[in-house]
Amino acid sequence: MRSLLLVTALLIASALAACGGKAHPASDDDGEDSGVFVNQAGFEPTSFSVEVHGKGRPVIFIPGLGCPGTMFDDVVQKLGDGYQSHVLTLAGFAGVKPIKPPLAAKVRKELIRYIRSNKLESAIIVGHSFGGFIAYWVGETAPRDVIGGLVIVDAGPGGIANDEEARLLRNTWAQAGDDELPVQIRTTFSYMTRSPKKMEPYFDAIAKSDRQTIGDAIYEFVKTDIADEVERIKAPALVVLADGGLQGRYRAEAAAIPNHEVVVLRGTGHFVWFDDLDGFTKTLDTFIRSTDEHSN
Numbered sequence: 001m002r003s004l005l006l007v008t009a010l011l012i013a014s015a016l017a018a019c020g021g022k023a024h025p026a027s028d029d030d031g032e033d034s035g036v037f038v039n040q041a042g043f044e045p046t047s048f049s050v051e052v053h054g055k056g057r058p059v060i061f062i063p064g065l066g067c068p069g070t071m072f073d074d075v076v077q078k079l080g081d082g083y084q085s086h087v088l089t090l091a092g093f094a095g096v097k098p099i100k101p102p103l104a105a106k107v108r109k110e111l112i113r114y115i116r117s118n119k120l121e122s123a124i125i126v127g128h129s130f131g132g133f134i135a136y137w138v139g140e141t142a143p144r145d146v147i148g149g150l151v152i153v154d155a156g157p158g159g160i161a162n163d164e165e166a167r168l169l170r171n172t173w174a175q176a177g178d179d180e181l182p183v184q185i186r187t188t189f190s191y192m193t194r195s196p197k198k199m200e201p202y203f204d205a206i207a208k209s210d211r212q213t214i215g216d217a218i219y220e221f222v223k224t225d226i227a228d229e230v231e232r233i234k235a236p237a238l239v240v241l242a243d244g245g246l247q248g249r250y251r252a253e254a255a256a257i258p259n260h261e262v263v264v265l266r267g268t269g270h271f272v273w274f275d276d277l278d279g280f281t282k283t284l285d286t287f288i289r290s291t292d293e294h295s296n
Contacts, residue, residue: 064129068094092213122148159225173215
């Protein structure tokens with residue numbers, strides 16, 4: 001069996017090479033006038049929890065695989081009170097109660113309902129890694145009036161494994177031992193930043209993730225291919241990349257987005273804001289300000 005270290009690295013860095021036919025996402029949309037998209041006051045999501053900070057233009061943060069929303073705390077603080085930050089932690093991750101799969105598909109639907117229920121005008125969605133995949137999917141399917149802009153942080157649009165590989169990845173996580181999981185998480189995540197000490201406070205929270213949820217999320221990610229659909233994204237998009245070997249791949253995958261830009265933060269790892277907080281927040285702030293015309 002492959003080590004958990006390899007599995008985690010393959011998913012979060014999206015480095016697994018495609019080795020078979022890709023599966024397109026199941027058609028589970030009922031149209032923008034259906035229940036999944038309507039404005040329902042008081043809607044309570046089950047696929048994520050939310051912490052809200054500040055007032056102003058809404059910015060929604062979606063963290064990566066197994067990660068707590070608190071990993072964005074420094075970004076939220078650096079952006080300041082001029083924005084209203086909605087920081088998500090996905091169900092089954094970092095101690096949040098799990099739900100039945102598929103997780104990303106349900107987050108995609110419920111996030112749109114959450115935005116409309118809370119009347120978040122021209123919301124900016126910031127997604128990192130697995131959260132970036134979800135941001136791609138939301139941007140591709142959401143009604144145009146819901147999204148003010150997308151920020152994809154070191155992520156691709158999924159669809160990178162065949163059935164056999166996808167099942168192996170899922171099962172490896174589901175079968176991880178109680179002693180193995182924390183060690184592998186510490187080892188793997190330490191290599192995803194050039195500043196490993198900044199990752200230290202989050203290991204325990206990540207290790208509280210539900211293993212079956214992580215396995216199912218990996219399966220959903222590697223089997224859901226929306227690469228051919230990103231041309232449907234109408235909102236302005238910013239793709240922020242780590243200074244690593246996947247730049248070319250991520251650029252190519254984002255190329256079909258009609259209105260997008262790509263920024264590489266030099267000297268950064270996968271968790272780019274851990275390595276260059278000032279550069280990341282400045283890039284994010286500049287992009288949000290550039291979309292102001294879309295919010296009027």
